[in-house]
Amino acid sequence: MVHLSLGEDGRINSIRPAPNEMRQRILHFEAEAQRIALETPSHEEGINISRVNRFIERQGLPVRPAILIYPEEAPLLRERLAVIGWQDRMVDKLGTTDSDGVLWEGGYIDRLGAAIIVRNRAAEEVNGPLYTECTVVHELAHADFYDTIAYSSDPLRYHLPRRGLVIASTPPDPQALGVTLEEGLPAFLEVGYLREEGGLPHGVLGKPGWRITGSGDALPNEYVWKDPNHPDGALVSTPALMGYGIELLVRARPELYSTLIGARRSVQHLRQVPRLLHSIRPGLYDDLRKLSYSKEDFSIALRNIKASLGMRL
Numbered sequence: 001m002v003h004l005s006l007g008e009d010g011r012i013n014s015i016r017p018a019p020n021e022m023r024q025r026i027l028h029f030e031a032e033a034q035r036i037a038l039e040t041p042s043h044e045e046g047i048n049i050s051r052v053n054r055f056i057e058r059q060g061l062p063v064r065p066a067i068l069i070y071p072e073e074a075p076l077l078r079e080r081l082a083v084i085g086w087q088d089r090m091v092d093k094l095g096t097t098d099s100d101g102v103l104w105e106g107g108y109i110d111r112l113g114a115a116i117i118v119r120n121r122a123a124e125e126v127n128g129p130l131y132t133e134c135t136v137v138h139e140l141a142h143a144d145f146y147d148t149i150a151y152s153s154d155p156l157r158y159h160l161p162r163r164g165l166v167i168a169s170t171p172p173d174p175q176a177l178g179v180t181l182e183e184g185l186p187a188f189l190e191v192g193y194l195r196e197e198g199g200l201p202h203g204v205l206g207k208p209g210w211r212i213t214g215s216g217d218a219l220p221n222e223y224v225w226k227d228p229n230h231p232d233g234a235l236v237s238t239p240a241l242m243g244y245g246i247e248l249l250v251r252a253r254p255e256l257y258s259t260l261i262g263a264r265r266s267v268q269h270l271r272q273v274p275r276l277l278h279s280i281r282p283g284l285y286d287d288l289r290k291l292s293y294s295k296e297d298f299s300i301a302l303r304n305i306k307a308s309l310g311m312r313l
């Protein structure tokens with residue numbers, strides 16, 4: 001655990017080991033929040049969690065708890081955490097819908113050491129339980145072995161120095177670096193799960209083919225779900241574009257797969273990621289790293305990957 005002292009401009013002045021008393025206080029607080037989260041009843045009816053866990057383990061990723069709730073239960077969980085003064089940006093979003101009416105279906109919450117998944121009843125109805133199992137695969141794939149707690153005081157704030165392939169530029173700055181690669185691997189693993197465990201090599205659409213996304217990119221059918229609101233439409237998650245991008249990169253450099261997995265536990269593997277990407281095209285890693293979490297940026301990233309591999313756009 002480290003204490004960051006921040007300057008007026010929010011930049012880090014110094015990094016020191018946390019004083020023992022503060023360390024105990026914070027660990028107790030975090031353990032209390034974890035207990036509350038893990039006591040939340042998980043709705044696993046119809047969902048094969050042990051199959052998901054086996055798949056995650058087979059990839060060499062850590063198997064962490066997944067708590068499945070329904071959208072209407074999210075406020076209660078937030079309230080129970082708020083009683084002890086615990087708050088988190090991702091937990092705040094659970095079960096809410098964005099301006100396009102898209103449900104926020106959960107996330108891996110590093111400080112809780114668990115994934116919280118909000119079950120999407122409508123999407124499950126048309127796609128079956130694999131829809132939710134893939135969401136669990138995705139979120140568990142965000143877990144890693146880095147567990148440094150960094151905080152600054154007055155007021156007490158927590159910062160994530162690293163989350164998988166994401167590096168916060170300076171902790172108070174929400175602009176993280178590396179989100180394209182961080183989102184790509186879980187989205188690629190969802191398709192791996194569909195192919196290996198779901199017996200659906202072409203996804204729920206059941207046949208090989210392509211879908212053109214809103215950004216004009218062609219995605220193989222297995223990256224697409226049936227849309228409960230539009231019988232002929234398709235549900236495409238934001239990270240799906242990057243999932244396909246990672247698939248293309250892994251085809252070109254098969255060792256990239258184990259390197260991306262290894263990067264979640266070792267700095268050596270982490271350093272190998274830019275080397276491999278630069279061996280495809282110098283500058284590719286830097287280009288991908290600076291893009292942010294949006295369909296527009298993920299589309300830019302996919303096009304960049306295709307161009308770097310000499311593919312037609």
Ligand SMILES: [Zn+2]
Pocket residue numbers: 138139142182183186239
């Ligand atoms: Zn994700």
